[in-house]
Amino acid sequence: MNNIETIRHSLSHIMAMAVKNLYPNTKFGIGPAIDNGFYYDFDLPRQSFEGAKAGLSIDDLPKIEKEMQAIIKSNIDFIKKEIFQDEAEKLFANQPYKLELVKELTSTGKTGVTIYTSGDFTDLCAGPHIENTKEINPLSFKLTKVAGAYWKGDEKNKMLTRIYGLAFATETELTDYLKILEEAEKRDHRKLGRELDLFLIDPTVGMGLAMWQPKGAMLWRIMEDFWYQEHLKNGYELVRTPHIGSRKLWETSGHWGFYNESMYPPLEVSQTLKEAQEGKKSEIKEEYLLKPMNCPFHVSIYNSKPRSYRDLPIRWAECGTVYRYEKSGELSGLTRVRGFTQDDAHIICAKTQVKDELKRVADFIIFILNTFGFKEFNVYLSLRDPNNKEKYAGNDEGWEFTQKVLEEVAKEQGLNYKKEEGEAAFYGPKLDYKIKDCLGREWQCSTLQFDFNLPERFDMTFINQKGEKERPFVLHRALFGSFERFIGVLIEHYAGSFPVWLSPTQAIVLPIGESHQTYGQEVLKTLKQNNIRAQINLNNDTIGKKIRESEMQKIPYILVVGDKEIKANSVAVRSRNEDLGVMTTEKFIDTIKQKVETKK
């Protein structure tokens, strides 16, 4: 019995064989097994005839798939061989990418490499592989997409054509997985955002700039109110800061130098808009930049007066809207936008307090994620790339201390984290919490970051017990990450059926006929007086239709009122396809209040 990983990897070779048969002069990149399947990167030959497309498109996949099936059916062996460097270089003389890899592999002192031959295709590969293609069910894989991918993942390198495939042990598993993907599409937050009237993005307003409709804005408000309450309980204070800051501020913070690729260009101010429209010329006097981060403002507040060790730790929180100039192709719904609001906070503390503060935040993050229904997420410890120190601000000692203490905290909190070198921010290492979206893509939401860059750059100090100036540490953290992204994954997590405490509309009153409208209005009024977010549907429609519409809007409670309910001063409650029977309005209010209380 073969490991599915091995089968996936072998399928990537078989795909390469098929591509080689169909496009003889292809140069090959790499082809690994991945979650649920495999891919292979190709540098395809230029089509000689006129009018031919440069690369492959999704329409070419069935052809390649057919060729792969033919290869599988001809029972081809995979043969492993160890060869020396000079042999390998000769073998891959016409394969520049393979040659590059051979040279890399042997540069570390290894004398030879492993190759696998299947049919007339030989690949540089560590294996393992199946022994013969007859071990593969030709119907249990499917090529799914064509994409561009940079050689070695570096955007300075040439872009190759990557073909992705899905592969499972059996045909049933494949069709099941395709069904899951289809279901997942239905909970896409971009689709639900439109259907449920939560938010919209209008290119005329600007790419990656979300606008919130009443229901979406209500959801945001509920989250924000909850957030403030919890922060006050947790010993935070609130601050507020502007959306733009002078060039000088960003030069001091280091963003001007380290973060300029992600910032909107400066607003150059020297005159009024009117003067500018009239074509008056003048010298630039002031330059402002839209803030990509809130940190420098919080630091400026800190530095506005001398601080004592007695003031520490300081915990300052702000839901601050920031703007980042993301490349156009990177934008995606709410999960990747250009303007977003971070639920930000900075904790300024002495070195001795760092560990306790980190632990407090780690606990806070888990509390928030659990409250919003996320029980599954992946944690990453993002460290500096030790081979590329120019990318980062700060000195070695700072990095060593902060990376060490962050890892200690991750361990002591029992987090099942993964280390990732080269993923740190330019100003410090971080602990990232990523949540999966409906298509299995991971999005960084909560983050706990060290910043030992700002204290230096802004010369932050406090007076310690000995009466000496001491440098504080700055922790930067966000629990949602950003409202936009968090709401995006929240929509997908609940497929739009939010728990009662989060639902923008918690209940809708549906009078059966015209004669029940007055009573319906009274019920609505009572609900509103009890702080329940309720609506009424007075449309001239059948009760069946009104129920259908309310269900499609994913409103948690539907209250049908007719003659019977008027007589008993009650409501007939339906909750997400379930009949809860008739109850008094008071009883219903109690039910809903309890749900809100317990965040259900």
Add this chain to the structure above:
RNA sequence: GCCGAUGUAGCUCAACUGGCAGAGCAGUCCCUUCGUAAGGGAAAGGUUGUCGGUUCAAUUCCGACCAUCGGCUCCA
């Protein structure tokens, strides 16, 4: 930004190889006043993403641009 695909009414989609752009839902109006997922009817709704080209004629063919989607890179 790069590779590939897509773009028709508010939404979901039609329109064979170029020949007056259609339907359902939503919205509006009229009838109906209904008991747990769509009651009936009418009128209305469009510079086919934008700009240019080929043609007697372009939603359809060609080019450029814009936007969106799937990836890559990047990232809260």
